[in-house]
Amino acid sequence: MIKFHALSYSIISSFISCILRIFYKGSFQLCFISQVELIDPAVKGTLNVLRSCAKVPSIRRVVVTSSMAAVAFTGQTLTADVVVDETWFSDPAVCEKLKLWYMLSKTLAEEAAWKFAKENKIDLVAINPGLVIGPLLQPTLNTSVEPVLKLINGTQTFPNITYRWVDVRDVANAHIQAFEVPSANGRYCLVSRVAHCSEVVKILHELYPTSNLPDKCADDKPFQPTYQVSQEKARSLGINFIPVEVSLNDTVESLKEKKFFSL
Numbered sequence: 001m002i003k004f005h006a007l008s009y010s011i012i013s014s015f016i017s018c019i020l021r022i023f024y025k026g027s028f029q030l031c032f033i034s035q036v037e038l039i040d041p042a043v044k045g046t047l048n049v050l051r052s053c054a055k056v057p058s059i060r061r062v063v064v065t066s067s068m069a070a071v072a073f074t075g076q077t078l079t080a081d082v083v084v085d086e087t088w089f090s091d092p093a094v095c096e097k098l099k100l101w102y103m104l105s106k107t108l109a110e111e112a113a114w115k116f117a118k119e120n121k122i123d124l125v126a127i128n129p130g131l132v133i134g135p136l137l138q139p140t141l142n143t144s145v146e147p148v149l150k151l152i153n154g155t156q157t158f159p160n161i162t163y164r165w166v167d168v169r170d171v172a173n174a175h176i177q178a179f180e181v182p183s184a185n186g187r188y189c190l191v192s193r194v195a196h197c198s199e200v201v202k203i204l205h206e207l208y209p210t211s212n213l214p215d216k217c218a219d220d221k222p223f224q225p226t227y228q229v230s231q232e233k234a235r236s237l238g239i240n241f242i243p244v245e246v247s248l249n250d251t252v253e254s255l256k257e258k259k260f261f262s263l
């Protein structure tokens, strides 16, 4: 993985040639447009990388790490029979109204990326993962794994939240496939299952019957509803989603191994 500061245009430009060399060697190094947490870094960072790519005619494709945050927040009510797919685009006005700043940043960044790609004839592919869990490579905790740690580490209540769970190994694989499969195009939603925290607690209880899991919701019912996310396009890229049970198991095992908690 090559790292650079996404807000510095000159540094990015100097790295692009290096990334190119790696691609020529045919190795698996990936250039992620990553960590865009607030609007300016998100949009400017993304455009800086794309601007650098546009200058190098031999770059054949750019894969941007977007998010389900840029897909699911359209203002439409999500219920069990609703199937969210790649045609959905979060509405910036809806995100703003609900003060969903991360969603807004990812939405604006992806929008800007598509606009720039079209104007500059860049072959762009977007990967739109849900909440990424799974074994940790690094010694530190990541925000998206924190909800699992909280549930398994003796919290009294579980939050009234429905997440779009996906395994980091599927996300990594999808990025590789997006580069490697010539016909890859457009966006790819990556969600193994949409599940409320109450359901995740049940799964964790089956996996770790002796653990001290919360038995009530922080809010009263009704729970935030679940819905579906289409897997058709991701499957066409060769993704066979790891079941959320396996992801949760491996997340907890990894958290144990890295001594974030003990059972």
Ligand SMILES: NC(=O)c1ccc[n+]([C@@H]2O[C@H](COP(=O)([O-])OP(=O)(O)OC[C@H]3O[C@@H](n4cnc5c(N)ncnc54)[C@H](OP(=O)(O)O)[C@@H]3O)[C@@H](O)[C@H]2O)c1
Binding pocket: 003, 004, 005, 006, 007, 033, 034, 035, 036, 041, 045, 065, 066, 067, 068, 106, 128, 129, 130, 131, 132, 133, 142, 144
């Ligand atoms: N985690 C999820 O659930 C999830 C879901 C959907 C989409 N995504 C997207 O996936 C991408 C990666 O997320 P993550 O959860 O893996 O985040 P992460 O673990 O926090 O990693 C972010 C990476 O970006 C780097 N970075 C931060 N600011 C940067 C900057 N200005 N210029 C260059 N690099 C910078 C960080 O470098 P340092 O390590 O040096 O700080 C870090 O390596 C993001 O675009 C995120 O929106 C994540």
Ligand SMILES: *[C@@H]1O[C@H](CO)[C@@H](O)[C@H](O)[C@H]1NC(C)=O
Binding pocket: 138, 139, 140, 141, 142, 143, 144
């Ligand atoms: C995730 O872990 C990486 C590597 O330790 C770290 O750079 C990053 O800041 C973490 N991200 C979050 C959002 O906690």
Ligand SMILES: *[C@@H]1O[C@H](CO)[C@@H](O)[C@H](O)[C@H]1NC(C)=O
Binding pocket: 149, 153, 154, 260, 261
């Ligand atoms: C897990 O719970 C224990 C006991 O309440 C606490 O001391 C510890 O800080 C928690 N660990 C994390 C990483 O939250």
Ligand SMILES: *[C@@H]1O[C@H](CO)[C@@H](O)[C@H](O)[C@H]1NC(C)=O
Binding pocket: 160, 219, 220, 221, 222, 223, 224, 225
């Ligand atoms: C749980 O969340 C859903 C959806 O956001 C909401 O309709 C419901 O009222 C919440 N429950 C409570 C009591 O906060």
Ligand SMILES: *[C@@H]1O[C@H](CO)[C@@H](O)[C@H](O)[C@H]1NC(C)=O
Binding pocket: 245, 246, 249, 250, 253
């Ligand atoms: C959970 O992880 C452990 C340790 O890696 C493994 O032995 C076990 O088979 C896993 N169980 C499930 C349900 O994935």
